Amino acid sequence: MKIGFQLKQVRERLAKGLVDKGVLRTEKRNFLLFDMATHPVADVRTKEAIISRVVSLLTSTTASIPAQALNREGVQCRVMRAVCLVCPAHAASVLDNAFGRLGYEEREVAFGRCDDILGEFSCWPFGSGGEDQYGGSGGRSMGNGGSVNGSGVKRQPRIIVGGGREVGSREAVLVLLQEVKKESLGEEDLGFELVAGVLDGLSRLDSLL
Numbered sequence: 581m582k583i584g585f586q587l588k589q590v591r592e593r594l595a596k597g598l599v600d601k602g603v604l605r606t607e608k609r610n611f612l613l614f615d616m617a618t619h620p621v622a623d624v625r626t627k628e629a630i631i632s633r634v635v636s637l638l639t640s641t642t643a644s645i646p647a648q649a650l651n652r653e654g655v656q657c658r659v660m661r662a663v664c665l666v667c668p669a670h671a672a673s674v675l676d677n678a679f680g681r682l683g684y685e686e687r688e689v690a691f692g693r694c695d696d697i698l699g700e701f702s703c704w705p706f707g708s709g710g711e712d713q714y715g716g717s718g719g720r721s722m723g724n725g726g727s728v729n730g731s732g733v734k735r736q737p738r739i740i741v742g743g744g745r746e747v748g749s750r751e752a753v754l755v756l757l758q759e760v761k762k763e764s765l766g767e768e769d770l771g772f773e774l775v776a777g778v779l780d781g782l783s784r785l786d787s788l789l
Contacts, residue, residue, distance in 0.1 A: 595619040603627075631678045634669060637662055638690040639682065643751045645759060659759040663701050664775060670694040671782035689749070696753045702779040706772070707757045 598604040598619070605622040608615050621627055637649035650658040669675050675694065679687045703709040764772050 630665065633662065634666055634675070634678055635682070635690070637666060638693050639686055640752065643755050645755060657760075657763045659756060660763055660772070660775065663697060663756060663760065664779075666694060667698045667701060667779050668782055670698060671779075671785050693749050693752065696749050697756065698779065698783055700753055700757060701760075702776060702783045704773045704776040706760060706776060707754075 595604060595606075599606055603621070603623050603626050604619040607618050607620060609618050610616075633649050633651075636646045640646050640649070645659065645662075649662055651661055655661065669678070670691075675691070679690055682690065699709045700707055701709075760772075
């Protein structure tokens with residue numbers, strides 16, 4: 581009950597911040613005997629831009645990070661911000677609507693890449709989670725190219741075909757890792773370690789609740 585109350589407070593604070601920025605608006609609606617505040621979207625363009633960034637990052641058929649998946653030029657830690665946009669959305673199970681325009685296979689690839697990104701960035705230092713999936717001591721090899729992670733979930737390496745060559749999900753995630761490590765140079769490690777801790781909590785959200 582305490583966790584639920586705290587999460588409600590977080591939602592209210594986030595909603596208030598988005599109202600102040602003009603993304604949401606506050607309305608009073610009557611539910612039976614009670615008037616409750618709701619926060620519908622006021623700026624549809626902002627929502628569409630976020631969905632476009634997420635879909636671009638997770639469905640890219642090349643190893644390089646597409647420019648449309650990142651925030652505007654000049655924003656600090658653009659790649660880390662993209663990761664922090666994708667991982668909480670995946671943990672909160674709100675990507676189904678964002679992937680509504682994708683085909684079945686594209687959806688599977690996108691969700692699979694989400695799993696990979698969350699697995700790599702929810703540990704510190706970033707990237708150490710890949711040892712469990714790809715031949716390290718933390719995972720149990722399945723003998724057919726897949727692995728079982730610490731939670732017992734079998735995961736297969738995913739391949740994305742595009743532009744005449746095959747790009748593995750692992751290759752695309754490695755590029756994200758390299759770019760985030762570049763962004764961390766000169767920054768306080770504590771800030772990035774805190775991000776890893778938050779993402780680790782989000783990855784265990786179901787078990788915590």
